[in-house]
Amino acid sequence: xxxxxxxxxxxxxxxxxxxxxxxxxxxxxxxxxxxxxxxxxxxxxxxxxxxxxxxxxxxxxxxxxxxxxxxxxxxxxxxxxxxxxxxxxxxxxxxxxxxxxxxxxxxxxxxxxxxxxxxxxxxxxxxxxxxxxxxxxxxxxxxxxxxxxxxxxxxxxxxxxxxxxxxxxxxxxxxxxxxxxxxxxxxxxxxxxxxxxxxxxxxxxxxxxxxxxxxxxxxxx
Amino acid sequence: xxxxxxxxxxxxxxxxxxxxxxxxxxxxxxxxxxxxxxxxxxxxxxxxxxxxxxxxxxxxxxxxxxxxxxxxxxxxxxxxxxxxxxxxxxxxxxxxxxxxxxxxxxx
Numbered sequence: 308x309x310x311x312x313x314x315x316x317x318x319x320x321x322x323x324x325x326x327x328x329x330x331x332x333x334x335x336x337x338x339x340x341x342x343x344x345x346x347x348x349x350x351x352x353x354x355x356x357x358x359x360x361x362x363x364x365x366x367x368x369x370x371x372x373x374x375x376x377x378x379x380x381x382x383x384x385x386x387x388x389x390x391x392x393x394x395x396x397x398x399x400x401x402x403x404x405x406x407x408x409x410x411x412x413x414x415x416x417x418x419x420x421x422x423x424x425x426x427x428x429x430x431x432x433x434x435x436x437x438x439x440x441x442x443x444x445x446x447x448x449x450x451x452x453x454x455x456x457x458x459x460x461x462x463x464x465x466x467x468x469x470x471x472x473x474x475x476x477x478x479x480x481x482x483x484x485x486x487x488x489x490x491x492x493x494x495x496x497x498x499x500x501x502x503x504x505x506x507x508x509x510x511x512x513x514x515x516x517x518x519x520x521x522x523x524x525x526x527x528x
Numbered sequence: 529x530x531x532x533x534x535x536x537x538x539x540x541x542x543x544x545x546x547x548x549x550x551x552x553x554x555x556x557x558x559x560x561x562x563x564x565x566x567x568x569x570x571x572x573x574x575x576x577x578x579x580x581x582x583x584x585x586x587x588x589x590x591x592x593x594x595x596x597x598x599x600x601x602x603x604x605x606x607x608x609x610x611x612x613x614x615x616x617x618x619x620x621x622x623x624x625x626x627x628x629x630x631x632x633x634x635x
Contacts, residue, residue: 308563313576338619339626345533347619352540354615355608359548362588362604364555371564372556389619396615404610405603406578406586465562475571485569489561512536 309401309408309416310465317411319472324414330422331395337388349515350385354393357381358400365496373493376461378425379432379454380501384508386517387429394421419464428457429518436519443509446519451502455494462490541612548604552588553597 315323342350357377364372377397382390398416401407408416435449466486470479508516559567566572584591585603593599 308560310562311575311578313574314566314571335622339622339629342619342623342626347623348533348537348616350619351612351616352537352544355612356540356544356547358607358611359544359552359604362548362552362555362600362607364557364560366556366558367561370558372558372560374555374560392618392622393615396618397611400607400611400614403580404583404585405588405607406581406583407588409576410579462561473571474574475569477569477571481569482565485565486561489564493561512532515533515536 309398310412310419310468312409312411314409314474315412315415315468316472316474319468320411320415322414322471323418323468324411327395327414327417327422331392331417334388334391334395338386338392341386341389345515346385346389346517349517350389350393353381353385353390354396357393358397360500361397361401367489367492367496371489373489373496375497375500376420376424376454376458377501378420378461379428379450379457379497380504382425382429383432383450383501383505383518384516387426389517390429391421391425394425415465415468419461419468423464424457424461427460428453431456432518443506443513446509446516447502447506450505451498454501455498458490458494458497459487462486541608544608545605548608549601552604553600555600 357380360375360377362374364374367373376394378390378394381393384390385393395417398408398413398421402410402413402416432449432453435453436446439445439449463483463486466479466483469477469482473479473482505516509519513519563572566575578586580586585606588603588607589596589599590602590606593602
């Protein structure tokens with residue numbers, strides 16, 4: 308479930324809607340010069356794959372499930388700007404066609420998952436990559452750990468939004484603790500899935516991993 | 529474009545369809561992280577009904593398909609197709625707009 312209408316009041320939702328629009332516009336500006344004949348269909352596939360992956364809720368603790376966000380996965384495979392746009396498309400499709408995630412809450416969800424989770428997680432990934440050896444395993448680990456942390460970034464985004472305009476009068480500290488606890492567990496799943504998929508693509512078509520240009524590729528002759 | 533890229537894209541798309549169309553039927557239906565927090569902390573009831581809650585694909589189920597796994601799987605496959613179409617259209621639009629802007633000498 309993404310944030311439904313009602314959790315966050317309208318003025319706050321509108322503010323984050325404007326922030327989301329600005330962020331997405333900036334991503335579009337950045338993406339325009341990257342869209343060559345390889346990246347364009349790949350980014351479309353990444354969006355479709357993220358949609359699919361988000362449908363599969365896995366159990367985390369008794370009576371609670373989680374699903375991957377896929378933001379860091381998208382950013383590593385398609386680059387951060389196209390990755391963030393792919394996540395935005397997924398969220399719009401989910402909200403409009405599947406009634407998943409509120410319409411007034413769309414900006415909140417885009418800021419948390421497509422911008423904070425994807426771009427923030429990607430920055431962490433780049434940091435880890437810079438520190439680690441340039442191997443496939445290290446790239447998988449960097450992507451996995453960054454993806455796990457990106458779930459906490461997205462959860463923290465909700466906490467900030469709830470602190471500004473949350474309905475229901477629940478203390479922010481309690482919401483933060485509860486969000487952090489459960490999303491730390493979901494982050495483990497996110498990290499594993501991201502590492503495995505990045506690893507699989509690095510093994511088959513390393514040249515298609517847009518954000519791992521430094522991985523040394525054994526020549527195929 | 530090289531044929532191996534199309535193979536990669538085809539296999540990737542097939543995987544996405546298998547995940548959304550098949551694996552999704554076995555997904556946990558327990559409340560997810562945010563929903564759990566909203567229930568436990570007591571703000572779940574502030575959620576309003578989705579304005580499109582009666583649309584034919586709402587809740588990842590296809591209207592008129594009774595069997596749950598088929599309904600979810602079909603909704604998932606449709607979602608993969610729609611996401612691919614919308615994102616590809618968006619990316620083509622961005623590319624065309626970017627080229628037109630560069631053509632006019634803007635940055």
